[in-house]
Amino acid sequence: MSTNGYAPSLNERVGEVTERIVRRSADTRWRYLDRIKEAAARKPQRQALGCANQAHGFAACGPSDKAMLRAGQGASMGIVTAYNDMLSAHRPYERYPELLREAARDVGGVALVAGGVPAMCDGITQGEAGMELSLFSREVIALSTAVALSHQTFDAAVFLGICDKIVPGLVIGALSFGHLPAVFIPSGPMTxxxxxxxxxxxxxxxxxxxxxxxxxxxxxxxxxxGPGTCTFYGTANTNQMLMEIMGLHLPGASFVTPDTPLRDALTRAAAQRALAITALGNAYIPAGRMLDERAFVNGIVGLHATGGSTNHTLHLVAMAAAGGIALSWDDFAALAEVTPLLARVYPNGSADVNHFHAAGGVPFVIRELLSAGLLHADVETILGPGLEAYTREPVLGEDGSLAWRDGAAASGDDKVLRGAAAPFQPTGGLAVLDGSLGRAVIKTSAVAPERHVIEAPARVFHSQEELQAAFKAGTLDHDMIAVVRFQGPRANGMPELHKLMPPLGVLQDKGHKVALVTDGRLSGASGKVPAAIHVTPEAVEGGAIARIRDGDLIRLDAVEGRLEVLVPPAEWAARPAASADLTGNHVGVGRELFAPFRAAVGPAELGASIFAAV
Incomplete structure (x- = not known):
């Protein structure tokens, strides 16, 4: 396969995994594409509506916008925004609608805020009851996106969102309207x-x-x-890398800081690109067709190459399913074996995303992965066919005009970013574990190699608060594998267990063998302590994790990909699963409203989603 001059052929493993996904997804993908093809047949979308419907749709517009919407053939663009002024990453979006409206008018189109979606911050809710709504907020965002676009008056949509569950939820919602072009517009990291x-x-x-x-x-x-995303490489910034490597951003847009002339120029250009690729013209690029199996494989490769968030072993699966594509954790594991780790950004190193961006950033990573044959170069993006354009970086000319230049030929700092020929490690930063305790994922890129295999007795807890209390009481000063269970999606919404890391880190620094096994999440908090997370089946479903008792010997082996309990088979088979009283987790801080979500949610390996595959 040609790769636009970057490599003679696609890596064999990347090709095999892609073909496996294509075969597995054949029926659902075909039905999805047929559905969005039918939805695209009516254009402009608004002119298929009745007169009263149309009048309601432009009643509040100014005279020029109203005239265009009433009689013109120009494109109408919907803005779906996660703006709020409480959260640093989303505060910059306050200015975006007016920038987008002006940019649309400059090319004969109209931009309207179609609706808002919620944006919660895991940094605020960590360790608190609100964290139990966090994962389900992704589903609420997808549903809110569908409501925003349900008026069927738009020819394209742009999406303003950046943080943990917001981008995945917006992608799921955008794929529900996959006949529309979709452009994602970031706000950038804080300084x-x-x-x-x-x-x-x-x-x-x-x-x-x-x-x-x-x-x-x-x-x-x-x-x-200050304004912008947190600067460590957690889920929010992994989202931005994914949107770029999957072709939903403009090239080099992910990590330009907020409220700068370059950021504003990229925002205007993103709006105009969305309007240029509608079904009204000759360069139609519907999001649902663009985000195919190859695009998702590219995303997984990028995740491994940059040591990204473990949350995306959930989110990418759920996002793909919205487009009729069936991903498996086995796909993640197979691609990790051939993807080199090119970046060290906290928690995988000391640098932040601004240092990563300055060293060459996403354009450098894409160029290196293309050169190694590890990406599908012939994918479609919002710029059209081919990923080569994403090796370039945006700049402002002396007159303020936006242009792109070739990205850095070499890393600006090899302590932060390296080429594929001399990576930090030869394999990706994530591994999938399997064994008698079920299946799980582990982020290995920040864990010292000598800690990739831990064998130690279990200490069992039913909440992170129980573990913290035991730590403060001084009863954990020994080798152990902490088992924190009843934290899965059906139990309590699968919260991130951020507050486990400091005490476990203290114990590890004292020289103890320490690891974590949980059916909950850690996300970007995954750090130097080996942690088998997203264990499935979860405890509340009777998974093997519910049968562990204090003192059971557990072996976590990230080298061989195993997660085993070393209990005699006959004893293990006869042992009943433990139960837990979770009523306290189901009321308060709005949790009672999410009972239908807990009842409907699927397992972690299928994305922990309430939505059935299309």
Missing amino acids: SGLPNNEKSRIRQLYAEGKVGRDALLEAESQSYH
């Missing part, structure tokens, strides 16, 4: 503050009782200090 490794050090000192709350709050405030 660098307190270095991430220093923040982590102070968190650990606080966990040990060596500094007080005032010192901890000061460190956190210096880390999270």
Whole structure:
């Protein structure tokens, strides 16, 4: 397969995995494409509506926009926004609608805010009851996107969202309207503050009782200090890399800081590109056709190459399913074996995403992966066929005009970013575990190699608060594998267990063999302690994790991909599953409203989604 001059052929494993996904998805993908083809047949969308319907749709518009919508053939673009001014990553979106309206008018189109979606912050809810709504907020965002676009008056849509569940939810919603072109517009990261490794050090000192709350709050405030995404490489910034490598962003757009002339120029250009690729013209690029099996394989390769968030072993599966594509954790594992780790960004290193961007960023990563034959170069993007354009980076000319130039030929800092010929490690940063305890994922890129295999007795907890209490009581000062169960999607919405890492890190630093096994999540908090997460089947479903008892010997082997309990088979087979009283997790802070979600949600390996495959 030609790769636009970057490599003579596609990596054999990448091709095999892609073909496997194509075969597995054949029926659902065909039905999905047939559905969006039918939806695209009516154009412009608004002119298929009745007169009263159309009048309602443009009643509040200004005279020029109303005239175009009433009689013109120009394109109408819907804006779906996650703006709020509480969360740093979404505050910059306050200015975007007017920028987008002006850009649309400049090319004869109209842009309208179609609707808003919620945006919650895991950084605020970590360790609190609200975290139990976090994963389900992805489904609410997808549903809200569908409501926003349900008026059927738009010829294209742009999506303003950036953080953890927001982008995956927007993608699921966009694929439900996959006959429309979709362009995602980021807000960018905040400028660098307190270095991430220093923040982590102070968190650990606080966990040990060596500094007080005032010192901890000061460190956190210096880390999270302004508009934009948090600067560590968690789910939010992994989202941005994915949108770029999957062709939904403009090239090089992911990590340009907010409220700068370059950021504004990219925002205007994104709107105009969305209007250029509608079904009204000759360059129609519907999102549902563009996001095919190859695009998702590229996303998984990018995830491994950059050491991205473990949350995407859930989100990419759910996103793909919305387009009729069936991904498996086995696909992630197979691609990890051939994908080199090219980036070290906190928590996989000390650098933040601004350092990563300055060293060459996503364009450099894409160029290196293309050169190694690890990406499908012939995918369609919002710019048209071919991924080569995504090796370029945006710049402003002296007159303020936007242009692209070739990306960095070499890494600007080989402690942060390396080429495929000399990576940080030869395989990706994620592994899939299998064995008598079920299936799980582990982020290995930040874990020292000597800790990739841990064998130790179990200490069982039914909440992270129980573990923290045991740590403070001094009863965990020994080798152990902490089992924190009843944290899966059906149990309590599968919260991220951020607050486990400081105490477990303290125990590991004391020289103990320590690991975590849980049916909950960790996301970008996954760090130096080996953690088998997303264990499925989950405890509340009677999964093997519910049968573990204190003292059981557990072996977590990230090298061989195994997760085993070393209990005699006859004893293990006869042992009943434990139960837990979860009623306290099902009320308060809105959790009672999400009972239908807990009842309908699927297993982690299928994306922990409430939506059935199309």
